[in-house]
Amino acid sequence: MTGKVLTITSGKGGVGKTTATANLGVALASAGARVVCIDADIGLRNLDVVLGLENRIVYDLVDIVEGRCKVRQAMIKDKRLSDLYLIPAAQTRDKTAVSPRDMIRLADELRAEFDWIIIDSPAGIERGFRNAIAPADIVLIVTNPEVSAVRDADRIIGLIEAEEKGPAKLVVNRVKPEMVRRGDMLSTEDILEVLAIELIGIVPDDESVTVSTNQGAPVALDTRSRAGKAFRDIARRLNGEEVAFESLDSRDGFLGRLSRLVKPGGGA
């Protein structure tokens, strides 16, 4: 078994990298893959709380790198999925405690045992980002439909190409279809036109993400959630399936379909 290393990054903070990492981990593991998620945001650990595993941490990434524990000892098994694991970040150290070479060595060790090694990158373009992309086979860039987030995504695309880790794929997160339709939010088409990058997912802004994060149970576990569905679709695309991008039209139901029939091509 030779696992693939998937790095989730963005440049800008707060766009949903950690949420995407947790949900792709859950979605891929639910589909039968063996998955380990690594929190590379040293000093600002958060993937543990999004996955609901914060009470089980004993060792962390820096303990592995500095030889205080074996890799297996730092891996926390998920509560719900037997083939999902977390390697948490250290909370009291900084990004210089780990080097890109350490990350490559760790990822290579994990490849033998896992199908997917998902790395949650910190925001920024410095050491933490370099650590996160060093072992990557596939890079996903998360952005939001905002000028600042798309600008940072563009910068990151350039850096990933310079490191020969490209071409990266784009996840547009927190899309509000109603605002896009009204002309008050950048559409996915607008963003793709500006960035010239392949799209792998469109995730709607969804209150169920907040609820699931409150509970420490990623939304991809919730079959009724639209955001959860979007993350599961990304996981299927990562597995090579052709999955059509859902139109994020919120006018669901009879009236919605009717209005689309009456006014074709009106939506985003």
Place this chain on the structure above:
Amino acid sequence: MKLFGWIRGGGQSARTAKERLQLVLVHDRADLSPGKLAALKDDLIAVLSKHIEIDIRAVHVELTRERDRQRLVADIPLAPPRARRREAS
């Protein structure tokens, strides 16, 4: 509040966002800020003016973006012939 936001947005703000984004990316990608571009334009005018008389106020220098190539486009109109002749005599 919601109504106020709707009136201000007016269904046009996405277009504004896209235009601002395209402009800022053109400058980011070339690593040439609008201020540096203005300085470049001034230098360009100074050099060209040594050789030919140009209509300084009508000069346009801008960065443009095609599919995968960026371009520095300068539109440099010459001074009207009458003005040139007058100064020559």
